[in-house]
Amino acid sequence: MALLSDLATPIVMGILLGGLYAVIALGLSLVFGVVKEINIAHGDLVILGSYFGYVAMTVLGIDPILSLLIGMPLLFGIGFAIQKYLLNRAFKISMDATLIVAFGISIILQNTYQLIWTPYARGLPTSYAIESLSAGPIHIPLVYLLDFFAAIVVMVFLHQFLKRTYLGRAIRAAAQDRKTAHLMGINTDRVYAFTFAISMALAAIAGVFLGLTFSFTPVSGMSFLIIALGVVVLGGMGSIVGTFVGGIAFGLAQTLGGYFFGVAAQMLVAYIMVLVVLAVIPRGIFGR
Amino acid sequence: MASSRKMPEETLLEVSHIDVFHGSFQALWDVSLTIKPGEIVAVIGANGSGKSTLLDTISGMVHPAKGSIEFEEKDISALEPFHIVGLGISQVPEGRRVFPDLTVLENLIIGSYNHNARSKREQNLQKVYQFFPVLGERKSQLAKTLSGGEQQMLALGRGLMSDPKLILLDEMSLGLAPMVINELYRILKEIRDRGITILFVEQNVRRSLTEADRAYIMEAGRVVLSGDVAKLREEERVKKAYFGA
Numbered sequence: 001m002a003l004l005s006d007l008a009t010p011i012v013m014g015i016l017l018g019g020l021y022a023v024i025a026l027g028l029s030l031v032f033g034v035v036k037e038i039n040i041a042h043g044d045l046v047i048l049g050s051y052f053g054y055v056a057m058t059v060l061g062i063d064p065i066l067s068l069l070i071g072m073p074l075l076f077g078i079g080f081a082i083q084k085y086l087l088n089r090a091f092k093i094s095m096d097a098t099l100i101v102a103f104g105i106s107i108i109l110q111n112t113y114q115l116i117w118t119p120y121a122r123g124l125p126t127s128y129a130i131e132s133l134s135a136g137p138i139h140i141p142l143v144y145l146l147d148f149f150a151a152i153v154v155m156v157f158l159h160q161f162l163k164r165t166y167l168g169r170a171i172r173a174a175a176q177d178r179k180t181a182h183l184m185g186i187n188t189d190r191v192y193a194f195t196f197a198i199s200m201a202l203a204a205i206a207g208v209f210l211g212l213t214f215s216f217t218p219v220s221g222m223s224f225l226i227i228a229l230g231v232v233v234l235g236g237m238g239s240i241v242g243t244f245v246g247g248i249a250f251g252l253a254q255t256l257g258g259y260f261f262g263v264a265a266q267m268l269v270a271y272i273m274v275l276v277v278l279a280v281i282p283r284g285i286f287g288r
Numbered sequence: 289m290a291s292s293r294k295m296p297e298e299t300l301l302e303v304s305h306i307d308v309f310h311g312s313f314q315a316l317w318d319v320s321l322t323i324k325p326g327e328i329v330a331v332i333g334a335n336g337s338g339k340s341t342l343l344d345t346i347s348g349m350v351h352p353a354k355g356s357i358e359f360e361e362k363d364i365s366a367l368e369p370f371h372i373v374g375l376g377i378s379q380v381p382e383g384r385r386v387f388p389d390l391t392v393l394e395n396l397i398i399g400s401y402n403h404n405a406r407s408k409r410e411q412n413l414q415k416v417y418q419f420f421p422v423l424g425e426r427k428s429q430l431a432k433t434l435s436g437g438e439q440q441m442l443a444l445g446r447g448l449m450s451d452p453k454l455i456l457l458d459e460m461s462l463g464l465a466p467m468v469i470n471e472l473y474r475i476l477k478e479i480r481d482r483g484i485t486i487l488f489v490e491q492n493v494r495r496s497l498t499e500a501d502r503a504y505i506m507e508a509g510r511v512v513l514s515g516d517v518a519k520l521r522e523e524e525r526v527k528k529a530y531f532g533a
Contacts, residue, residue, distance in 0.1 A: 166401060173387045173398045180385040183347060185373030185402035185450060 005137035007259065014255035015248050016144035019151030020213060022247030024206040024224055025231035026154065026240070027199030033238020034175040034195045037087060037098045041105040043225030045200060048109060049075060049207020050216050051117060053124050064124045064208045065146075071204040079200025083193040091192075106221065113218030124211035143212045150209050151247070154202065155240050161198075162240075171195055175238065230274045236287025245285055249273065299361075300325045300454055300485050301346070301377075306355030306365070308338075308345050315341040316352070317509045323454065328476070328486045330496035330517070333506035339489040340382060342506070343456045346487075347379045348372040359454070374402040378452035382459040382489075384443040388432035392423055395431050395442055399449025408451050415482075416445040419475050437468035444472070448479070455479070457488035461495065473499050493530040497521050 028042040039045075049071060056067030082105065090097035131142035162168035174181040174191045182188055210216065210224065227250065235246025250270050257269025277284065301323040308316035316338050323329050331339050344350050346357060348369040357365040364372055378399075386395050396416060400409045417424035420441040426434065431442060440460060447455050457476075461469040476499070480486055490496040496503055497517045505513040505526070513523065520526050 166397075166406070169390070169394055169398055170401060172390060172394075176387045176389055177385055179349070180381055180387070181398075182349065182369045183373070183379045183381055183385075184398050184446070185370045185405075186398070187368070187370040 007256075008137045009139055010255040010259040011252065012138050013140055013144060014252035016140065016148040016251070017213075017255065018248030018251030019148035019244075020144075020206075020209055020247070021227055021231050021250050022244045023147070023151045023154055023202065023209060025228035025235075025243050025247060026158065027202040027206070028225075028228045029232045029235070029238055029240075029243045030158075030202070031196055031199045032232065034171055035083070035087075035091075035192045036095070037091075037102070039102050039196075039199070040099065040225060041102045041109065041221075042199075042203065042228060043221030043223070044106045044109040044113075045075070045079075045221070046203045046207045046210060046224055046228075047113065047216055047218070047221040048078075049204040050124070050211035050220075051113060051122070051207075052204065053208040053211050054117070054122050057124055057126075064126065064212060068204060068208055071208065072201040075200040075204040076197045079203075080193045080197035082200075083196035084189070087196065088189050088192060110218050110221065117218065119218055121215040121217045122211070123215040124208065126212065129212045141213075143209075147209050147213055150205060151244065154205055155244055158198075158202070159240055167191070167194060227270075230271060232284075233274055234277055234284055236284030239284075239286040242284060242286030249277075249285070298325055299323070300327075300359070301487070302356075302358040303342075303346065304356050304358070306345060306352035306357065308341055308350055308352050310341070310350070315509050316345065318355070319506075319509075319511055320355075321504055321511070321514075323485060323487055325453075325485055326480065326483065327502065328480055328488070328500045330500035330503040331487065331489045331506060332491075332493050332496045332503055334491065336508075337506040338509040339506055340458055341509075343379055343458050343487075343489060346372075346377060346456060370402065373450050374404055376404075376451070376453035377456065378447040378450040378454070379456040380443045380447040380458065380460065382462065384436075384439040386431040386434070386439050386442050386446070389430060391428050391430055392434070392442055393427040395446050396423070396427075396449050399446035400451070402450055405449060405451040409449070412449050412451055416448050419448070419478065420445050437464050437472075440464060440468075440472060444475075448484075452484060454485045454487065457486065459489060459491065461490065461492060469495070493526070497526075 024046055028039060031037055031039050052071045053064035053067055056062040057064050086101050087098050090101045129143045133140055133142055162172055170186045170191050174186060174188050178188055231243060231246040231250050234249050235242030253270040253273040254266045258266035261269060299322055303319060303321040305318050305320055306316055307314060307318060319342060331342060333339050345352055348367050352365050356363055359375055359377060396413060400406055400412065422438055423442060423445050431439065434442060460472060476486060497520055500517050502515060503517050503520055504511050513520065
């Protein structure tokens, strides 16, 4: 009984943290599922969202969550331009070229962050970010609950968008069969640009909630990219539900790993789980 | 879908002397073809004779190195597929290529993606359900759960959703049971009677020379014979090569 009540907090924290991981991974998963690109700049673009929230808060004095009203369209536009002017062109050369372009974007972003915001860790310290909740044996920071709530809202919206709009259906069609989508009158280059743009709007949300939860530095993007890759591999590439389940599995492995083996081993435990899942079901839990 | 057949003197599609390359391989050599409104025209030939390349070139998936393609007297040879679909040419690709994880209805809606077709979506959907009642019954099913014949009906219905004047059919009967093929060709005639012109590609020569008004016979990327099917059936070369006479 004592073990169970001790475990309650890491389990709840793991699930809630999984929501944040799912939001971080969602854009990566979407771009991989549709455009078949592994966007290795995704973590850095999420951190761009965090820095945007930071500027909105410190310079403009706007609440970071509220600032998404500007941040999402801004990153949406940047994403559209990146896919249209860089990645679509690289794609016509080869898939490797897109990987190299994304790697270049990643390096440029990291160095730009250092120049503008220095290598010091930043955060988004709001009044609600430091609140915590207690229920019986469970103690959790309020912000973890916000992360999870945001994850649900984002996933429901994305699902409805993909299901009900012409653009959403075109995105799914292009993901399943690029050539036939072309024949159906879909401008696939444009659909890809919109897909990347949506992925960036999701990165804006992920960045803000990440900043509310953790501190971040110019090079944090890489570690969150690795987490996102783990989540996407767990859940299966290109599935919303899979990404959500993958996020929760990853979050749980991390918090329970930390509980049993110490904080130093928590990421190790999470990655061993990714490897085991890959060995047993290579397509991931919800992969096709 | 246009409501009446136009004057037979007009030309709907005029392919003139096109050369098409896949990399350094020349797939089409000086190919010409004319289609009038309301016709059913067949392109016949063995595997690798360039039939599918011809359709893909008309659709804008590949562009000719030489020659021109005019649709309703407008040169379309440099246009992208999504422009060409909007002008009224719809291709039903070989192997059906329905979107497996979209429902039947979603597949049909994707067919109406171009802006001209969106406003006529409901109207065209009703017509497609009239041609293929089974699609209406199965509209919420995932496309991958349909039988081969039903998938071909869906591919054809999806093509009709783009509100075409000309529909290009690539190997419609491949791998289907004879009864299903008969049914599809019967519906094809109905579609033509609604004013939609049809260009189809077939390996089955006998079938093509019965169902079409005119045919072009291709060999190794060239048109080697063309004309009314009644005449072609009597040609010595055709008899020898395809009917074993």
